[in-house]
Amino acid sequence: MAYDLHYSEIRPQMGNGGIRKPALLAIAAARARYADHDTGRNCRPTNDQLADATGFSVRQVQRANEALRLLGVATEILRGRQRTLTERLASWRLGDRGRGWASVWVLHDSAWLASVIHRLSPHLVGSLFACKSSLLREFTTHKRTPAGARGRGAGRRRCPDKGGSALARSWRAHPGAPPWSRRYSADAWAAMLAGPARHGWTAGDLNQLITDWLGITGRRIPDAPYKPIGLLGAILAWHGAENLDDRPAAADEAREAEELAAAAARVARQVSELTPPNGPDGGGAGRVAAREAALEAVRNAARKRTEEAAVQAAQLQDAVRRARGPEEV
Numbered sequence: 001m002a003y004d005l006h007y008s009e010i011r012p013q014m015g016n017g018g019i020r021k022p023a024l025l026a027i028a029a030a031r032a033r034y035a036d037h038d039t040g041r042n043c044r045p046t047n048d049q050l051a052d053a054t055g056f057s058v059r060q061v062q063r064a065n066e067a068l069r070l071l072g073v074a075t076e077i078l079r080g081r082q083r084t085l086t087e088r089l090a091s092w093r094l095g096d097r098g099r100g101w102a103s104v105w106v107l108h109d110s111a112w113l114a115s116v117i118h119r120l121s122p123h124l125v126g127s128l129f130a131c132k133s134s135l136l137r138e139f140t141t142h143k144r145t146p147a148g149a150r151g152r153g154a155g156r157r158r159c160p161d162k163g164g165s166a167l168a169r170s171w172r173a174h175p176g177a178p179p180w181s182r183r184y185s186a187d188a189w190a191a192m193l194a195g196p197a198r199h200g201w202t203a204g205d206l207n208q209l210i211t212d213w214l215g216i217t218g219r220r221i222p223d224a225p226y227k228p229i230g231l232l233g234a235i236l237a238w239h240g241a242e243n244l245d246d247r248p249a250a251a252d253e254a255r256e257a258e259e260l261a262a263a264a265a266r267v268a269r270q271v272s273e274l275t276p277p278n279g280p281d282g283g284g285a286g287r288v289a290a291r292e293a294a295l296e297a298v299r300n301a302a303r304k305r306t307e308e309a310a311v312q313a314a315q316l317q318d319a320v321r322r323a324r325g326p327e328e329v
Contacts, residue, residue: 002071002110010070019063023056027064030054031074032107040107041077065105077104163197164190167206174203178210178221180228192229196236199244206232208248209239 003021011018030053035043045053047061054061068074168189172182181189196205213235214221225231239248 002073006071010067013070014063014066016063016066019060019067023060024064024067026054027056027061028068035107043105043107044103072110073108075106077106160187160190161194164194167193167197167201171203171206174207176207177203179223180225183228192233195241195244201247204249205247209235212248213238
């Protein structure tokens, strides 16, 4: 049926050419003889074995394999590996001329056909009539309560823990969080992080816990772990549910707070020790002495310039008097 319905769709996708229905059925039947009877698994005949069993060529067997895979009735689980030269030489010494390993196949029903069959199948206790009203007039459940036999009613999904969700959001947004922490939403992490959140944990505590676990146990975490929530649960169990009050990053945070307080006190002390300028006459004894020395130097320089100017003026007058000669009386 799968061949009749879908062969026209898969034919353009087949790169080795088409195949007729009788040949496909014969090769599929031969392949089924090599598979497990109950599950259809562990089907690993070579193309040469199928060709010898059916009388078709290896090329037709390859076309049949491709058609079965595209029709969805067979799945190639593990591709065969091309053996190395050393492996082939070792096989040739034993009389084996094979060049590779056979693939592992599994034969199964078409997923599309199974869905159609289940959709068309009638109800086990129903009929083909579309009558939705019950034909039973006598009911045997009068004493049942709406809450059910156990009296608890229908189960409802619990709301995610608010503290755990808040801790998960801050952890997922932290730059030091591992990439696999963002594979799940904050609500998905809420149940696992509810306990640490009640004890005041932060995103830094979770990161430090993972670092401590890696350093002490010597293990490694892959980039994409199989179950990140289970991994974090194992790390929290290693830390101990009774030790949640002992936050992993508490010592680092206390040290950082102490360093910040010391730096702030040092800055405040430096600001208080600085003497702001008090005008031209302010300052200590050193500033006053330096100011007096500077003023004395300025006065000496002015006096020298005055004396030099007086000497130059006297010399100029003498030169003018000599140039004019003796004055007549």
